Structure formats: C-alpha cells, structure tokens
Amino acid sequence: MGLSIEYLDEIIENRRLTRVPGIPSYIRGLLNLRGTIVPVLDLKERLWNEGTEAEFQSCILVTRISPRGTESILGLLVDAVDQVLSLESSDINPPPDLGAVKAEYLQAVAKINNDFVLLLDPEMILSLSEVETVDEVVQKAAEHPQQLQEKSDLEGR
Numbered sequence: 001m002g003l004s005i006e007y008l009d010e011i012i013e014n015r016r017l018t019r020v021p022g023i024p025s026y027i028r029g030l031l032n033l034r035g036t037i038v039p040v041l042d043l044k045e046r047l048w049n050e051g052t053e054a055e056f057q058s059c060i061l062v063t064r065i066s067p068r069g070t071e072s073i074l075g076l077l078v079d080a081v082d083q084v085l086s087l088e089s090s091d092i093n094p095p096p097d098l099g100a101v102k103a104e105y106l107q108a109v110a111k112i113n114n115d116f117v118l119l120l121d122p123e124m125i126l127s128l129s130e131v132e133t134v135d136e137v138v139q140k141a142a143e144h145p146q147q148l149q150e151k152s153d154l155e156g157r
Contacts, residue, residue: 001043002085002117004107007063009073011081014058020137025051027134030141031060031075037141038062039134040075046125047105052077067123067131074122074134085112092119 017029017040026046031038040060044052052058057080065072087110095106095118107121126134 002110002119003061003063003076003122004119005084007065007122009062009064012060012062014060014077018141020141023133023137024130027137028077030138033062033075036073037138038073038075039138040077041125042077043120043125044077044079052079055079057081063122065123065131067126067128072131072135074125076122076125087112095119 012033015031017031019029020027026042028040028042031040042052044050059078059081061076061078061081063074063076065074091111092108093111095103095109104124105121106118108119110117110119
C-alpha cells in the first residue's frame with residue numbers, strides 16, 4: 001500500500017502514545033509531536049481489522065488531510081516504509097473495486113515494474129463524523145492534558 005507525497009509531512013519512528021478512553025480501537029492514541037497533538041490511527045486495524053504489532057520497522061506517517069475543508073493532522077501507524085518513489089502519470093490508474101479493501105479508501109493503483117501498489121486516499125479513511133470526533137478528542141486533550149494516561153502505543157493490545 002502507498003500514499004501520495006502530497007499528504008505526507010514526515011515519517012517518524014513508532015513511539016509512546018497517550019491512550020484516550022472511549023475512542024475506537026483503531027485510534028491508538030495521541031502523539032505529542034513538537035507541541036502539536038496528533039491522533040494516531042492504526043492503518044492495518046482500520047482497513048483489515050488486524051492490529052499492527054510493534055516491530056523495529058513500524059513507523060508513523062504524519063499526514064495532513066482536509067476532508068471538511070479544515071486541515072487536520074493525522075498519524076498513520078504502519079508496519080514499515082519500504083521506499084519513496086516518483087511515479088509517471090502513465091503508471092497510475094483509477095482504483096478497481098477490490099472487495100477486501102473498500103474502494104473509497106483508495107486514490108489510485110500504481111504499476112511499479114510488474115507489481116501493483118494500492119495508493120491510499122487518507123482523506124477517506126475516516127468518515128466526516130469520525131474526523132469531527134477525533135478533532136474533539138484532540139481539542140479536549142489540549143485543554144485538559146492531565147486527564148490523559150500515557151501508555152505505550154501497543155501495550156495491552
């Protein structure tokens with residue numbers, strides 16, 4: 001699976017997250033990234049209902065999305081990042097209906113050598129109401145940081 005560079009701010013190592021009670025399990029918690037509160041979503045759990053296991057190569061893709069016209073920052077916990085590529089427009093095609101991965105999550109399919117890579121549309125990972133809920137959690141965390149209990153992002157999972 002891939003992500004267009006237009007959405008990506010940075011790639012950071014997997015690190016300690018602050019768990020928030022009462023949010024969906026695919027949202028692993030909040031990350032303090034140089035003073036900015038970033039909700040971190042487990043991409044594997046969101047798409048396939050399989051949680052990401054903590055491994056050396058696990059990392060967080062920090063993305064900027066604007067599904068409501070208002071920019072939000074979202075971290076995507078992934079198993080690994082293999083490479084960053086430049087693609088020709090002739091190598092990028094509209095997404096087919098695949099069944100296992102909901103087509104609305106996809107921006108395109110890229111042909112790389114003899115392989116295909118699904119390009120994720122990060123603005124479609126969460127519904128508008130879910131984005132609003134996450135934004136509210138971030139706002140409350142900013143207002144009341146003492147109410148959050150810090151735990152490792154993968155503890156107790």
